[in-house]
Amino acid sequence: MDSQKTPIDMNSKPSRTNETAEKLISFILSLNMKEGDRLPNEAELSSMLKVSRSTLREAIKQLVGRNILDVKQGSGTYISSKRGIPVDPLGLTFLAHNKKLAMDLIDVRIMLEPHIAAAAAIHATEEECQELLRLSSLHASLICAGEDYQDADTKFHEQIAKCSGNAVLVNLIPIISSSVYVSTTISDMDFRQTSIRYHQMITEAICRKDFLGAQNAMLAHLNASRDYFIHMDDTVS
Amino acid sequence: MDSQKTPIDMNSKPSRTNETAEKLISFILSLNMKEGDRLPNEAELSSMLKVSRSTLREAIKQLVGRNILDVKQGSGTYISSKRGIPVDPLGLTFLAHNKKLAMDLIDVRIMLEPHIAAAAAIHATEEECQELLRLSSLHASLICAGEDYQDADTKFHEQIAKCSGNAVLVNLIPIISSSVYVSTTISDMDFRQTSIRYHQMITEAICRKDFLGAQNAMLAHLNASRDYFIHMDDTVS
Numbered sequence: 001m002d003s004q005k006t007p008i009d010m011n012s013k014p015s016r017t018n019e020t021a022e023k024l025i026s027f028i029l030s031l032n033m034k035e036g037d038r039l040p041n042e043a044e045l046s047s048m049l050k051v052s053r054s055t056l057r058e059a060i061k062q063l064v065g066r067n068i069l070d071v072k073q074g075s076g077t078y079i080s081s082k083r084g085i086p087v088d089p090l091g092l093t094f095l096a097h098n099k100k101l102a103m104d105l106i107d108v109r110i111m112l113e114p115h116i117a118a119a120a121a122i123h124a125t126e127e128e129c130q131e132l133l134r135l136s137s138l139h140a141s142l143i144c145a146g147e148d149y150q151d152a153d154t155k156f157h158e159q160i161a162k163c164s165g166n167a168v169l170v171n172l173i174p175i176i177s178s179s180v181y182v183s184t185t186i187s188d189m190d191f192r193q194t195s196i197r198y199h200q201m202i203t204e205a206i207c208r209k210d211f212l213g214a215q216n217a218m219l220a221h222l223n224a225s226r227d228y229f230i231h232m233d234d235t236v237s
Numbered sequence: 238m239d240s241q242k243t244p245i246d247m248n249s250k251p252s253r254t255n256e257t258a259e260k261l262i263s264f265i266l267s268l269n270m271k272e273g274d275r276l277p278n279e280a281e282l283s284s285m286l287k288v289s290r291s292t293l294r295e296a297i298k299q300l301v302g303r304n305i306l307d308v309k310q311g312s313g314t315y316i317s318s319k320r321g322i323p324v325d326p327l328g329l330t331f332l333a334h335n336k337k338l339a340m341d342l343i344d345v346r347i348m349l350e351p352h353i354a355a356a357a358a359i360h361a362t363e364e365e366c367q368e369l370l371r372l373s374s375l376h377a378s379l380i381c382a383g384e385d386y387q388d389a390d391t392k393f394h395e396q397i398a399k400c401s402g403n404a405v406l407v408n409l410i411p412i413i414s415s416s417v418y419v420s421t422t423i424s425d426m427d428f429r430q431t432s433i434r435y436h437q438m439i440t441e442a443i444c445r446k447d448f449l450g451a452q453n454a455m456l457a458h459l460n461a462s463r464d465y466f467i468h469m470d471d472t473v474s
Contacts, residue, residue, distance in 0.1 A: 065302030088303070089326035091408045104405045111346070111352040154284040171328045201409070
C-alpha cells in the first residue's frame with residue numbers, strides 16, 4: 001500500500017495519520033488521562049492501535065503540534081499541560097497588529113466579561129473567592145513595586161472565568177486576554193493605579209455575591225481601558 | 238550539530254523547526270501572500286531561509302498542522318484557506334460533550350451575538366446586507382424542503398459577524414457556532430419554523446440600520462434556543 005508514494009513525501013498517508021491521531025485521542029479519553037500522564041511506549045502503542053511505528057510517529061507529531069501531547073527526550077510521550085488549546089486559536093497571525101485589532105479585542109472583552117463577572121458572583125465557591133482575593137492583591141503589589149504585572153492581570157481575569165462555572169469561557173478567556181497583551185502595553189501610572197481599584201471593586205462584588213455590582217464594575221474597568229486606547233498616542237495605528 | 242540525537246528522534250531539533258516555522262510565517266506576511274498562493278519550491282525556500290531541506294520539511298509539516306499551509310501532492314505548498322484557524326480552537330476535545338457543554342456554548346453566544354447584531358446594523362455595507370438576505374432566504378427554503386440547514390444557519394451567523402466589521406469576531410464566531418452543532422441537533426419542526434421568522438427579523442433590522450431592533454431580535458432568537466435546550470429530553474445529559 002502507498003507504494004506509489006515516495007517515503008520522503010511530506011503528505012504521505014495523510015488520512016492514515018489523521019485516523020491514527022483520532023484513535024490516539026479516543027484512547028486518551030477512554031483512559032481519562034490527565035495532563036502529565038505518560039503514554040505507553042511506541043512498541044505497545046503501535047501494537048494496540050494496529051498501526052506501523054512510522055504512522056504512529058506521524059500521528060504523535062500531529063498531536064504535539066495540536067498541543068495535546070508533549071514528547072520529552074529520552075523519557076516518553078506525555079499529555080500536554082496545554083490541554084489541546086492551540087497556538088494562536090483566533091488565527092490572529094494573519095491579521096495586521098494595529099490599533100484597530102487592539103480595539104476589536106477590547107470590544108469583544110466588553111461584550112463578554114461583564115456577563116462573566118455577573119455569573120461569577122452567582123457561582124463562585126469560597127475557595128475560588130479566596131484565590132481571586134489573592135490574585136487581586138498580587139496584581140496591586142506588583143504595580144506598586146513597579147514590576148511586570150501583565151501575567152497577574154491575565155490570571156485575575158481567567159480566575160473570574162473559572163468562578164463563572166462556564167467550561168467554554170474557562171478556555172476562551174485565556175485566548176482573548178493573551179491576545180490583548182500581544183498588541184498592547186500600558187505604561188501610564190495613573191491608569192495602573194485606577195486598574196488596581198477596579199480589580200478590588202470587581203473582587204469585592206463577586207465575593208459578596210453582588211452580581212449587578214460585579215457586572216457594572218467589570219464594564220467600568222474595561223471601558224476605562226477602551227477609553228485609554230482611543231486617546232493613546234496614534235503611533236501604534 | 239545535533240550529533241547526539243538520532244535522526245528518527247521525533248523531537249529532534251525542535252527549536253530549529255520552530256525557528257524555521259516562524260521565519261516562514263514572516264516570509265509569507267512580508268509578501269502579503271493570500272489563501273491559495275503557492276510557496277517557492279523546497280530548494281529555493283531552503284536557500285532563502287538558510288536551513289536544511291529536512292528542517293524546512295519539519296517546519297512545513299508544523300504549519301500544515303496549524304492550518305497555515307496545505308501540501309498538494311505533486312503540485313506544491315500553498316497558503317491554506319483555513320487562515321491559520323486550528324482544529325478545535327477552544328480545546329473542547331477534552332471537555333465532556335453533554336447538555337452542560339451545549340448550554341455553556343449557547344450562554345457564550347447570548348453574551349456575544351446580540352452585541353454583534355447591533356454592531357452589524359451600524360456597520361453593514363449594502364453588499365453585506367444583500368448577502369445576509371440571500372443567506373436568510375436559503376436557510377428558510379432548506380427548512381421548508383426538509384433538507385439539512387445547519388451549514389446555512391452557521392453561515393448566516395458568520396455573515397452577521399462580518400457585517401459588524403470586528404476582525405476578531407469574524408474569526409471567533411465560526412469557532413463557536415461550529416462547536417454548537419457538534420453537540421446538538423434540533424429536530425422539532427415548530428422550533429425550525431420559529432427560527433426562520435427570527436432570522437428574517439434579524440436580517441430586516443440590520444438592513445434598515447435598526448441597531449436596537451437587531452440586538453433584541455438576536456437575543457430573542459438565542460433565548461428561544463436556550464429555552465429549547467433546557468426543556469429538551471434529558472437523555473443527552
